[in-house]
Amino acid sequence: MLKKHHEYAKGLLKERNLKATTTRIQVISLISAYKTAMPLSKIQQSLANTDRVTLYRTLNALLEKGLIHKAFSSGEDTYYALCSDSCSTHAHQHDHIHFKCKVCQMVTCEYPEEKVVVSFPGFKVDSLNVSAVGVCGRCA
Amino acid sequence: MLKKHHEYAKGLLKERNLKATTTRIQVISLISAYKTAMPLSKIQQSLANTDRVTLYRTLNALLEKGLIHKAFSSGEDTYYALCSDSCSTHAHQHDHIHFKCKVCQMVTCEYPEEKVVVSFPGFKVDSLNVSAVGVCGRCA
DNA sequence: TTTTTAAATGCAACAATGTTGCAATAATAG
DNA sequence: CTATTATTGCAACATTGTTGCATTTAAAAA
Numbered sequence: 001m002l003k004k005h006h007e008y009a010k011g012l013l014k015e016r017n018l019k020a021t022t023t024r025i026q027v028i029s030l031i032s033a034y035k036t037a038m039p040l041s042k043i044q045q046s047l048a049n050t051d052r053v054t055l056y057r058t059l060n061a062l063l064e065k066g067l068i069h070k071a072f073s074s075g076e077d078t079y080y081a082l083c084s085d086s087c088s089t090h091a092h093q094h095d096h097i098h099f100k101c102k103v104c105q106m107v108t109c110e111y112p113e114e115k116v117v118v119s120f121p122g123f124k125v126d127s128l129n130v131s132a133v134g135v136c137g138r139c140a
Numbered sequence: 141m142l143k144k145h146h147e148y149a150k151g152l153l154k155e156r157n158l159k160a161t162t163t164r165i166q167v168i169s170l171i172s173a174y175k176t177a178m179p180l181s182k183i184q185q186s187l188a189n190t191d192r193v194t195l196y197r198t199l200n201a202l203l204e205k206g207l208i209h210k211a212f213s214s215g216e217d218t219y220y221a222l223c224s225d226s227c228s229t230h231a232h233q234h235d236h237i238h239f240k241c242k243v244c245q246m247v248t249c250e251y252p253e254e255k256v257v258v259s260f261p262g263f264k265v266d267s268l269n270v271s272a273v274g275v276c277g278r279c280a
Numbered sequence: 281t282t283t284t285t286a287a288a289t290g291c292a293a294c295a296a297t298g299t300t301g302c303a304a305t306a307a308t309a310g
Numbered sequence: 311c312t313a314t315t316a317t318t319g320c321a322a323c324a325t326t327g328t329t330g331c332a333t334t335t336a337a338a339a340a
Contacts, residue, residue, distance in 0.1 A: 019286095019336055019337075022289095023288085051290050053289080053327085053329090054288075054289055054290070097258060099260070099263065110263070112258045113260070118270065119252065120239070120250050120252055122276075122277035123277055125272050126273050128272050130256075131268075132268050133265075133266050133267045137261075137262035137263055140264055159308075159316065159317070160308090161306075161318085163317085192297090193298085193320080194317080196297090196298060196299080197299095197317080198317090
């Protein structure tokens, strides 16, 4: 785990008034180093000596404070990704799409060329969730 | 439970070479009568004297054969809806959007005026999953 | 630096959701 | 109507996530 991510994590936690505990720093560093959205199973593997409960509580805290978000839930595994600055304690603000590559299994946050808009007459759309499965650029 | 749905269910099951067992007919009839996507919790309530395991196996069988699909999974509850004819044993073919109304909690399959298209350069998109949360026409 | 104090951790126990093996039962083909 | 094969119900297990509480840790105050 690189120092770079470690310091970065501490900064993020301070910004959101969360105590910079070992587990929180580890989780953020891990996801940050992972580059793409990281499946819970991998996070658990890497933090095998951390209590299961603590990890759940840590993830919930980071979710609530808008530091990470669930990028994909595919029944078996849930993927977590770091949030952008626009996410806050009160609301997640994502205009990206979660893309899962069925070759390398990686989940990434992608920004489509044109913003996705959907409208049905008579409906008020508050939030739109778009996820896609396919083959990513590297695997194609 | 109306006879209409009962007969309809039997027909669907025969088409897909599934035995027309009581539980299967009940599940299809229920969802059919419910009109919109039905949460698992309600299905369980209605079939309270059916074994938990049997219900799970029934739902899996219907999912696999393309008779129903998961319309929405919101952590707490999973919503099931009947499939259109275009769904088969091999693949689900849906071009609709799952819309959850946060007032009445109903989940419906909606067909937007223009088909949703997303493209990122270099990516091959196989399937796109779009869900929306907001307020439906009746509640607005 | 040491003390204080409020929050986070680890543990045990629990809860919810889903799965497996197997004997009993029900649906359909003959 | 009988034979055959899939489905059912039960018990037990597996997985995933949660709660209460005593102990430990982070960071603010002295």
